[in-house]
Amino acid sequence: MHLPDKSSDNNDTLTHNFDLFRDAFSAALIERVSFDNPQQPSSKPSHRSTNKKKKTGTTATHRKSTARNNNAALPDQENHATTSNSSGADTSTTTAANNAEDLADFADYTAQLAFASLPRELQTLAYTTWADNVAHFGARYHLDAATTTAANSGDAATPATNTTLDNNEAPAPSIDPAEIDISSSPGLSTILSTLDPEVSESLLTYNFLRPPASTSLSSFITPVLTTYLSTILTTTTSSSSSTPSTSTTVTTVTTATSKKPLPTSCELCDRDWIPLTNHHLIPRAVHAKALKRHWHPAAHLQNAAWLCRACHSFVHRFASNEELARDWFTVERLLEAEEVRAFAKWVSRIRWKAR
Numbered sequence: 001m002h003l004p005d006k007s008s009d010n011n012d013t014l015t016h017n018f019d020l021f022r023d024a025f026s027a028a029l030i031e032r033v034s035f036d037n038p039q040q041p042s043s044k045p046s047h048r049s050t051n052k053k054k055k056t057g058t059t060a061t062h063r064k065s066t067a068r069n070n071n072a073a074l075p076d077q078e079n080h081a082t083t084s085n086s087s088g089a090d091t092s093t094t095t096a097a098n099n100a101e102d103l104a105d106f107a108d109y110t111a112q113l114a115f116a117s118l119p120r121e122l123q124t125l126a127y128t129t130w131a132d133n134v135a136h137f138g139a140r141y142h143l144d145a146a147t148t149t150a151a152n153s154g155d156a157a158t159p160a161t162n163t164t165l166d167n168n169e170a171p172a173p174s175i176d177p178a179e180i181d182i183s184s185s186p187g188l189s190t191i192l193s194t195l196d197p198e199v200s201e202s203l204l205t206y207n208f209l210r211p212p213a214s215t216s217l218s219s220f221i222t223p224v225l226t227t228y229l230s231t232i233l234t235t236t237t238s239s240s241s242s243t244p245s246t247s248t249t250v251t252t253v254t255t256a257t258s259k260k261p262l263p264t265s266c267e268l269c270d271r272d273w274i275p276l277t278n279h280h281l282i283p284r285a286v287h288a289k290a291l292k293r294h295w296h297p298a299a300h301l302q303n304a305a306w307l308c309r310a311c312h313s314f315v316h317r318f319a320s321n322e323e324l325a326r327d328w329f330t331v332e333r334l335l336e337a338e339e340v341r342a343f344a345k346w347v348s349r350i351r352w353k354a355r
Contacts (some may be wrong), residue, residue, distance in 0.1 A: 010188040013124050017232065021115045022352070023274055025229035026107035027309040028220060030347060031317075032208050033103065100349035109354055110203065114221070119187070123223075125232055131173050141187040143180065143229065145173040149240045154204065177230035183222050191225070192218060227309070231275065265309040267331045268315075269348040281329045283321040290325050305331045310347050315340070 115123065122141075130137050137145040180189050189249065200217050203209040209216035265272030281303045282290055290296045318340060319328055327333065332339050 010124060012268065013126060017123060017125065017228075018111075018115050020231050020275060021118075021224075021228045022108060022111040023309055024224045024231070025111040026104070026350065027227070028224050029107050029208060030310045030350070031104065031313055032220075101351075102348055104350045106202070106206065107350070110199055113202075113206055114199050114224075117195045118181075118191060122187075122191075122229075125229070127233055130175075130233055134173055140185065141182050141229070142185040143182075143233065145174060146176040146179065175230075175233045177234050180226050180230050180233075182225055182229070183277070184216075188218075188222065188225070192221065195221070205314060263306045266311055267305045268311040268334065269344040271308055271348055271351075273352075274308050277309055277312045279305045279307045279312050280314060281305055281331075282325045285318055286321045286325045289322070295326055296329065303329070305334075308347075310350075311344060314343050316348075318343075 024244065121129075130143060134143075134145050166269070175192075194219070200209065203217070204211075209220060263276070266274070266276060282296055282301050287301050290301065292296060315324070315328075315334065328337070
């Protein structure tokens with residue numbers, strides 16, 4: 001198979017792909033914080049690898065100092081916990097900010113370890129590499145080309161894409177992100193067996209995994225890899241497109257129905273250095289019902305918002321597809337919900353430190 005040469009372009013690909021992988025990895029952590037609200041251990045565990053130096057240039061000691069020292073609860077959870085404060089003061093804002101910073105450091109560090117363990121062909125993967133080696137990636141990771149252009153029946157976190165092709169180009173192979181499933185692929189077994197053990201240890205230590213670790217790790221890593229791969233394989237950028245300087249921004253296209261400038265930041269949390277995804281304000285899965293019950297005219301069905309992956313996932317946890325279509329079909333309406341505002345405020349503090 002044909003992998004990119006070791007060049008500056010390849011280094012750019014590695015940097016870009018790590019940013020995408022870290023985004024998917026952190027979104028998975030954020031989702032588990034939201035659902036499981038993992039508790040801090042009563043005392044910090046000892047780490048046998050304290051003096052172990054990693055290839056990334058970060059010591060294992062860094063994990064102790066930057067991982068979540070307190071429960072990374074969402075602001076609304078902390079507000080609820082502090083309502084009995086005798087002074088009446090709300091002390092949750094500072095706590096939430098500190099926890100968000102800790103979670104960002106933890107996500108950055110563990111994502112580095114996990115990404116460094118991936119096969120080189122996945123670290124450097126690009127759409128063109130996959131298109132030139134569909135048979136290999138299909139057999140190894142079940143990344144088969146779609147036989148037909150399949151519409152996504154749900155409202156998955158589809159990346160914003162620029163699919164402009166030269167008029168002389170033949171149609172390129174495509175892949176339906178909704179059909180990507182590496183859970184039973186030979187490649188996943190290899191990835192899990194070669195993954196840096198400190199990834200599993202760190203996730204277990206801070207209660208992002210539950211015993212048995214092997215089962216929990218697979219259930220955690222599989223959707224992270226699926227998101228990472230689908231983002232790469234469904235996002236192509238034109239060399240002439242005028243994208244912001246950040247290497248992870250992939251919002252480079254507007255839709256025919258769009259009447260406002262394409263946002264460069266998440267419309268909920270306002271973070272502008274991470275990939276944005278296209279959230280159908282009226283989820284595709286309920287389009288037929290929305291028309292039949294006269295919730296919306298057909299012209300409004302393609303209305304969309306540009307959200308970061310964390311906010312996009314949260315919106316779908318916050319309300320069902322029907323509820324989103326009936327009650328939460330604009331960004332303004334979503335931001336009227338205290339729970340959404342609290343999450344957006346909290347997640348906006350998860351920022352990556354400059355390298």
